[in-house]
Amino acid sequence: MFLYCGIACRRKFFWCYRPLSTYVTKTRYLFELKEDDDACKKAQQTGAFYLFHGLAPLLQTSAHQYLAPRHSLLELERLLGKFGQDAQRIEDSVLIGCSEQQEAWFALDLGLDSSFSISASLHKPEMETELKGSFIELRKALFQLNARDASMLSTAQALLRWHDAHQFCSRSGQPTKKNVAGSKRVCPSNNIIYYPQMAPVVITLVSDGTRCLLARQSSFPKGMYSALAGFCDIGESVEETIRREVAEEVGLEVESLQYYASQHWPFPSGSLMIACHATVKPGQTEIQVNLRELETAAWFSHDEVATALKRKGSYSQQQNGTFPFWLPPKLAISHQLIKEWVEKQTCSSLPA
Numbered sequence: 001m002f003l004y005c006g007i008a009c010r011r012k013f014f015w016c017y018r019p020l021s022t023y024v025t026k027t028r029y030l031f032e033l034k035e036d037d038d039a040c041k042k043a044q045q046t047g048a049f050y051l052f053h054g055l056a057p058l059l060q061t062s063a064h065q066y067l068a069p070r071h072s073l074l075e076l077e078r079l080l081g082k083f084g085q086d087a088q089r090i091e092d093s094v095l096i097g098c099s100e101q102q103e104a105w106f107a108l109d110l111g112l113d114s115s116f117s118i119s120a121s122l123h124k125p126e127m128e129t130e131l132k133g134s135f136i137e138l139r140k141a142l143f144q145l146n147a148r149d150a151s152m153l154s155t156a157q158a159l160l161r162w163h164d165a166h167q168f169c170s171r172s173g174q175p176t177k178k179n180v181a182g183s184k185r186v187c188p189s190n191n192i193i194y195y196p197q198m199a200p201v202v203i204t205l206v207s208d209g210t211r212c213l214l215a216r217q218s219s220f221p222k223g224m225y226s227a228l229a230g231f232c233d234i235g236e237s238v239e240e241t242i243r244r245e246v247a248e249e250v251g252l253e254v255e256s257l258q259y260y261a262s263q264h265w266p267f268p269s270g271s272l273m274i275a276c277h278a279t280v281k282p283g284q285t286e287i288q289v290n291l292r293e294l295e296t297a298a299w300f301s302h303d304e305v306a307t308a309l310k311r312k313g314s315y316s317q318q319q320n321g322t323f324p325f326w327l328p329p330k331l332a333i334s335h336q337l338i339k340e341w342v343e344k345q346t347c348s349s350l351p352a
């Protein structure tokens, strides 16, 4: 596709003809839908809807995996009629992405309280029968979804949760109004604009050069260890959060750190996980676990971690009463961070 594109170059602004990539075209389209309510309403006509109930996505089972079905606007209107819900409820839906062919994707929660009457609504089990699926908690389903559905549903859930929690202006107390895409809410009485927020969290794999430090919270599944994680405090840089969290949780001082990657994480209510590698000062490796934060923490060798990476999650108790040591599933950034450390260690131990 050939489009005009304006390129700002050192205060000059000129137009050129060059084909925009599919990615750029898609990004510009999504931007337009967020900015222009009419364009977004139009996109709903040809769009597809993911459904939720009480923030649990509608899923269907296929060969030990969950699939997230999508419904057209027409199907959705028919379903809402059947469920005794007003078609106006579609106004509660939020834009979560689009295909390369510019089919816009939306998410709608049929179970959250809405500004539209749901007095005649059907109960959840009856909806599930009609929809030929089940509303399953994302926490239970996330690791049995393909990467695309996992990412779409995580975004959708975080956005739906944010809208549900920001129905009122915190200054005037008046109801706020969402734009069609759901990229913001505005208070009509004072024009304050609220934008969806997420909490930055650092996740750090601390190494002493040959071993890495893994920890568990009592809320983790039995036997599972992960890298150290912690929410950023207001005013902190990522570097400061890492230093503080490592000191707070295991009583060690970080010497150097290196950014690895980031990931959106839907729990507890939409976080940006910023993953880093860190090393501690040589000879200063004695762990002092903060028991208010962690159940335990320990140093693990390359071989122990490499073996655990191959192990699938298991809660089954061993004969001696303990649980096998295992690591978070592949989809979690902690898994990828730990895997990268193992691969780097393997490379550095190979003869030149």
Ligand SMILES: NC(=O)C1=CN([C@@H]2O[C@H](COP(=O)(O)OP(=O)(O)OC[C@H]3O[C@@H](n4cnc5c(N)ncnc54)[C@H](O)[C@@H]3O)[C@@H](O)[C@H]2O)C=CC1
Binding pocket: 199, 201, 203, 226, 227, 228, 229, 230, 231, 263, 265, 267, 268, 271, 273, 293, 328, 332, 333, 334, 335
């Ligand atoms: N995707 C992944 O691979 C992993 C993700 N995580 C996520 O990282 C998050 C943070 O890890 P934790 O060790 O629990 O953090 P943490 O070490 O900061 O401790 C949690 C405590 O921080 C406080 N806190 C401060 N700001 C908060 C906020 N915005 N929201 C909630 N609590 C806040 C609360 O008192 C809470 O109990 C977890 O919620 C977990 O879901 C953790 C490990 C792996």
Ligand SMILES: [Mg+2]
Binding pocket: 228, 229, 230, 249, 293
């Ligand atoms: Mg923590």
